[in-house]
Amino acid sequence: MQYWLMKSEPGEVSIDDLQNMPEQKVEWFGIRNYQARNFMRDQMKIGDLAIFWHSSCKEPGIYGIVEICSDAHPDSLQFDPNSDYYEPKSTTDKAVWWCVDVKFIKKTRYISIQELRTYPELEEMRVLQKGNRLSITPVTDKEWQFIGKLLDQKIKS
């Protein structure tokens, strides 16, 4: 069992959007970065849990928890010539881009990136590293447990 952090632009799919999807599931489409693809294709397992992060927005940070609910499969948008995510090199036999499906587990309180930076326990978290642009990163057991405790707190004083 492995933990992850997955960034989504709320303008594309927010935590509320996910909650309102049929079966509260969504294909994690549009990842066009090899490292992130490899995490989904090679390492993610059904049942893995992930932090749902809003990025490229006014208030970036943690908004919820989701679960990986499918094996890796080709990203469907790469075959659509009208999509921004179209990939001319992909064929149905040989897809370049792979992804998993993700299921809503719960909304959490918002934890801002500034708050996360205040905890020494999290100073090595991938998402907090300078220059990090990866939209999918592994989260260690320790980081996950610590964040779990933060989420149980009503409000941070």
Next chain:
DNA sequence: GCCAACGTTGGC
């Protein structure tokens, strides 16, 4: 909207 830090592309 700026820009640092990456990632990708393509000429050589």
Next chain:
DNA sequence: GCCAACGTTGGC
């Protein structure tokens, strides 16, 4: 296969 130029990400 090097590397300059260009493109993208995403916090600020």
